[in-house]
Amino acid sequence: MGVEVSVEGLTKSFGSQRIWQDVTLTLPTGEVSALLGPSGTGKSVFLKSLIGLLRPEQGSIVIDGTNILECSSKELYEIRKLFGVLFQDGALFGSMNLYDNVAFPLREHTKKSESDVRKIVMEKMELVGLLGAEDKLPGEISGGMRKRAGLARALVLDPQIILVDEPDSGLDPVRTTYISQTLIDINAEIDATILIVSHNINLARTVPDNIGMLFRRELVMFGPREVLLTSDQPVVKQFLNGTMIGPIGMSEEKDEATMAAEQAMVDAGHHAGGVDDVEGIVPQMKATPGMPFRQAVARRQERVRHIMHTLPENAQIAIHESFEESLGSYDDTEEFPLYEEPLESV
Numbered sequence: 001m002g003v004e005v006s007v008e009g010l011t012k013s014f015g016s017q018r019i020w021q022d023v024t025l026t027l028p029t030g031e032v033s034a035l036l037g038p039s040g041t042g043k044s045v046f047l048k049s050l051i052g053l054l055r056p057e058q059g060s061i062v063i064d065g066t067n068i069l070e071c072s073s074k075e076l077y078e079i080r081k082l083f084g085v086l087f088q089d090g091a092l093f094g095s096m097n098l099y100d101n102v103a104f105p106l107r108e109h110t111k112k113s114e115s116d117v118r119k120i121v122m123e124k125m126e127l128v129g130l131l132g133a134e135d136k137l138p139g140e141i142s143g144g145m146r147k148r149a150g151l152a153r154a155l156v157l158d159p160q161i162i163l164v165d166e167p168d169s170g171l172d173p174v175r176t177t178y179i180s181q182t183l184i185d186i187n188a189e190i191d192a193t194i195l196i197v198s199h200n201i202n203l204a205r206t207v208p209d210n211i212g213m214l215f216r217r218e219l220v221m222f223g224p225r226e227v228l229l230t231s232d233q234p235v236v237k238q239f240l241n242g243t244m245i246g247p248i249g250m251s252e253e254k255d256e257a258t259m260a261a262e263q264a265m266v267d268a269g270h271h272a273g274g275v276d277d278v279e280g281i282v283p284q285m286k287a288t289p290g291m292p293f294r295q296a297v298a299r300r301q302e303r304v305r306h307i308m309h310t311l312p313e314n315a316q317i318a319i320h321e322s323f324e325e326s327l328g329s330y331d332d333t334e335e336f337p338l339y340e341e342p343l344e345s346v
């Protein structure tokens with residue numbers, strides 16, 4: 001099972017450039033979370049900070065009981081073994097075929113025999129749908145296949161935390177959905193804690209259990225998906241609908257005068273772009289039939305019940321609806337733990 005990642009008061013600057021400040025969030029054990037935000041808001045910097053590749057100047061990151069900002073390099077080395085990371089381009093070695101790329105962490109960090117290595121590599125290649133492509137070089141395959149190979153490599157050491165940097169970059173919408181499904185299936189199979197960094201709206205709407213958003217050097221919000229997906233905050237609505245109308249500009253921020261001028265243009269009939277009639281919540285993706293149930297679903301229900309009273313009313317309503325739907329869909333199974341007490345009223 002995955003481990004919780006608890007971030008408190010985290011602040012990161014490069015010289016005098018403040019990237020984000022006072023970021024506090026918890027990635028719940030075994031759940032899938034996504035961190036959204038316009039380009040350049042520091043999502044990748046956050047991800048690199050979690051694994052200790054970058055060092056925020058303030059705050060704490062507690063993983064499995066260890067604050068990685070204060071621990072020794074030996075402790076950090078041990079903590080890093082809990083992680084599997086999928087970088088944007090897959091970060092494959094160009095001169096190695098896919099088999100050797102995926103086998104690399106096993107050969108580097110374990111003393112496993114070649115036959116054990118083969119068993120694990122083939123299992124992960126199958127999980128990401130790459131069986132048969134073992135002999136290909138990274139330069140001979142598509143971007144989507146490179147991502148999946150990078151994912152297979154991130155999985156071979158049985159990570160408890162998986163960090164995924166923009167799984168959709170360079171992929172068409174259909175391939176993005178396939179990789180989203182793979183991430184959900186991996187979560188069902190190994191119950192790892194997953195953080196996806198992305199600015200893909202479809203992925204944000206359908207994949208994570210929890211969503212956060214960075215904007216103007218702050219974490220605008222972080223919590224159950226229903227909170228962000230029902231939010232009325234202008235920056236959130238603009239981001240989810242991908243329009244030009246709102247506080248996000250080409251260079252991230254707009255002043256009030258620019259926003260007013262743009263609104264006047266739209267009022268006069270100019271198309272603001274995006275899909276501005278998408279309202280409400282679309283259902284979350286489920287594990288592929290035949291996969292184990294996502295244990296995160298039941299754990300999350302219990303966790304969310306405890307914080308329900310702290311959430312905005314629209315989010316509470318949406319959460320109750322999703323609980324009822326999941327009870328309905330799993331009603332006739334024995335494996336899925338059902339909650340029998342009546343739902344709290346909102």
Ligand SMILES: Nc1ncnc2c1ncn2[C@@H]1O[C@H](COP(=O)(O)OP(=O)(O)OP(=O)(O)O)[C@@H](O)[C@H]1O
Nearest residue numbers: 014019037038039040041042043044045046166199
């Ligand atoms: N090692 C570094 N040294 C100095 N500045 C950096 C470094 N890494 C990132 N930055 C700066 O931090 C800011 C945030 O970058 P980051 O790549 O985290 O944004 P992002 O939200 O992931 O963007 P995108 O969605 O476009 O990938 C940028 O201004 C970038 O130039």
